[in-house]
Amino acid sequence: MGHTFEYIRNLNLKDLLPLIRVAVLLFVGITIVAWMVRKKRIYITKKFSAQQGLIVSKIILYTGLSLIFISILRELGFQLSTLVGAAGIVGIAVGFASQTSVSNIISGLFLIAERPFEVNDIITVGNITGAVLSIDILSIKLRTFDNKFVRIPNETIIKSDVTNVTRFPIRRIDIPVGVAYKEDIAKVRALLLDIARNEKVCLNEPEPIVILSGFGNSSVDMLLLVWAEKADWLQAKNSITESIKMRFDEEGIEIPFPHVSIYAGSETPPFPVKIISDNQ
Amino acid sequence: MTDILNNIDYCWSDVDLRDGQLHFRQIGDISIWIKHQGKEIFVAHRHINRNGPQSDIESLPSDISWVRRVCRGGIDTVKIRPVFPDIPVVVKPESTFNLSKKAEIKIYVRIPLWVHIYALDKGEEVTILEAPSVLLSKTWFGDFFEGDICYWISSGAKTEVEPDRNRGHLAISPVHLHNQSNDDLTVAKLSLRVPNLTIFSDGEQLWSDQMEIDYRGENEVGEIRFSGHPPQKAPKATLITKPRIVEKNIHPFKSFTSMININSLGLPTG
Numbered sequence: 318m319g320h321t322f323e324y325i326r327n328l329n330l331k332d333l334l335p336l337i338r339v340a341v342l343l344f345v346g347i348t349i350v351a352w353m354v355r356k357k358r359i360y361i362t363k364k365f366s367a368q369q370g371l372i373v374s375k376i377i378l379y380t381g382l383s384l385i386f387i388s389i390l391r392e393l394g395f396q397l398s399t400l401v402g403a404a405g406i407v408g409i410a411v412g413f414a415s416q417t418s419v420s421n422i423i424s425g426l427f428l429i430a431e432r433p434f435e436v437n438d439i440i441t442v443g444n445i446t447g448a449v450l451s452i453d454i455l456s457i458k459l460r461t462f463d464n465k466f467v468r469i470p471n472e473t474i475i476k477s478d479v480t481n482v483t484r485f486p487i488r489r490i491d492i493p494v495g496v497a498y499k500e501d502i503a504k505v506r507a508l509l510l511d512i513a514r515n516e517k518v519c520l521n522e523p524e525p526i527v528i529l530s531g532f533g534n535s536s537v538d539m540l541l542l543v544w545a546e547k548a549d550w551l552q553a554k555n556s557i558t559e560s561i562k563m564r565f566d567e568e569g570i571e572i573p574f575p576h577v578s579i580y581a582g583s584e585t586p587p588f589p590v591k592i593i594s595d596n597q
Numbered sequence: 598m599t600d601i602l603n604n605i606d607y608c609w610s611d612v613d614l615r616d617g618q619l620h621f622r623q624i625g626d627i628s629i630w631i632k633h634q635g636k637e638i639f640v641a642h643r644h645i646n647r648n649g650p651q652s653d654i655e656s657l658p659s660d661i662s663w664v665r666r667v668c669r670g671g672i673d674t675v676k677i678r679p680v681f682p683d684i685p686v687v688v689k690p691e692s693t694f695n696l697s698k699k700a701e702i703k704i705y706v707r708i709p710l711w712v713h714i715y716a717l718d719k720g721e722e723v724t725i726l727e728a729p730s731v732l733l734s735k736t737w738f739g740d741f742f743e744g745d746i747c748y749w750i751s752s753g754a755k756t757e758v759e760p761d762r763n764r765g766h767l768a769i770s771p772v773h774l775h776n777q778s779n780d781d782l783t784v785a786k787l788s789l790r791v792p793n794l795t796i797f798s799d800g801e802q803l804w805s806d807q808m809e810i811d812y813r814g815e816n817e818v819g820e821i822r823f824s825g826h827p828p829q830k831a832p833k834a835t836l837i838t839k840p841r842i843v844e845k846n847i848h849p850f851k852s853f854t855s856m857i858n859i860n861s862l863g864l865p866t867g
Contacts, residue, residue, distance in 0.1 A: 485742060486744065486746065487737050487741075487746075514734075517734055517735070518735075519734070520734075520735055520736050520737050521734050521735070522687075522736045522737055522738075522749075523737065544737065546735070546746055
């Protein structure tokens with residue numbers, strides 16, 4: 318402790334100058350880099366896309382920090398050529414020890430180049446669906462619809478099937494509808510098309526269509542195909558389904574559903590059943 | 598009653614708020630209520646449900662929600678002006694027509710306008726409400742990868758038109774089509790870039806400036822030009838609303854659809 322005080326007391330301006338320069342470099346450098354990152358990200362996001370804004374801001378950030386780091390080392394009197402040599406040896410050692418990270422970095426570069434999705438796109442990876450928050454060097458970050466934060470390593474993305482739900486501006490909604498065998502199929506078809514045409518969030522074109530998809534155990538199975546803007550997809554699906562139920566009830570069209578009869582076995586007495594006539 | 602309500606003078610006149618009353622305005626299918634308290638302006642609107650039960654359109658629904666705008670100064674007047682829809686409009690002529698090679702035609706299309714309600718707050722324009730006078734359904738104009746979301750209207754696409762002051766919520770848009778290609782052009786649908794149009798009035802009818810659309814071939818880039826001047830039918834009409842997007846020329850890949858090029862199954866056809 319006494320030695321430290323002694324050292325500080327003996328320090329003159331010449332000794333302090335590099336330290337002051339380092340402090341100024343750190344303060345000014347980090348301030349400028351942070352300002353540039355913020356400004357460029359806002360500008361490029363506005364002008365181009367959030368994805369490009371993110372990439373450019375990361376490039377500025379890493380380049381800026383590297384330059385500050387190199388400048389500080391020079392101020393402190395380190396020989397850069399020696400450091401570069403040492404970094405090469407250290408790099409090999411670190412590389413062997415961090416194969417997964419390197420794999421993620423390379424996968425990240427592929428993701429940026431291939432652009433299967435961008436920031437703000439909604440993607441499905443495995444059984445996780447969410448909006449892309451960022452595409453970083455090691456991983457991508459998602460926000461799921463129930464507001465969970467999910468980090469997926471880039472290597473996993475490269476190896477998995479990725480579905481980009483919002484790549485194209487319009488999406489199809491497939492709504493399965495089952496009606497009783499006694500119903501008039503032409504009438505049901507006309508009613509379904511009328512529902513789709515009256516729904517404001519459904520697009521007129523591509524035109525909605527109805528497909529008779531098969532004969533089920535208890536129903537004639539139909540499929541209503543309608544198109545909506547990607548932003549309206551959920552609203553359209555919900556309101557059409559609701560309208561179908563309402564209009565079918567109004568028109569007296571039966572939607573059959575499976576009934577379950579429980580047989581309790583021969584050891585137990587039969588279920589009590591009381592038959593009531595219509596007149597009672 | 599509807600005719601009186603949709604009269605051009607009635608639709609787009611200013612609302613004097615000094616009397617402190619609740620004001621009502623019906624423009625096309627939209628009912629608008631406006632009231633004012635001190636520095637606050639309250640606006641509510643509702644569209645007529647043509648499929649639902651008909652009720653007295655002037656009576657204020659109990660469940661209506663108000664848009665509330667607090668201004669810096671006292672507001673005496675609220676201005677109501679027409680604007681074109683915010684996205685292009687696809688016009689489907691009632692019957693498809695063919696345009697021979699090098700032929701041209703001028704058609705007139707009536708387009709439902711939007712209502713822009715604003716006030717001058719210490720000389721600065723503040724928007725209170727912008728809403729369509731008629732709720733239009735939407736459509737997709739393009740292929741599965743590229744295209745535009747547009748509103749959808751069907752039109753007689755007639756070559757002659759008569760002004761109608763009792764349909765003040767509609768503007769007549771003159772569209773000049775020119776088939777510059779060496780093939781016949783079948784016009785099944787037409788995409789009109791209405792955000793680029795200017796609105797004029799001659800006191801009898803709202804008009805837009807003329808839109809010139811050149812077709813140069815199936816895989817050629819065409820050209821759309823907007824004159825920016827009153828149309829020939831109303832040369833003395835005065836400017837009411839400037840275009841939302843100021844762009845005199847557009848070079849779209851597509852303005853016409855002469856065949857069904859996408860279908861519901863997601864398969865390209867035609």
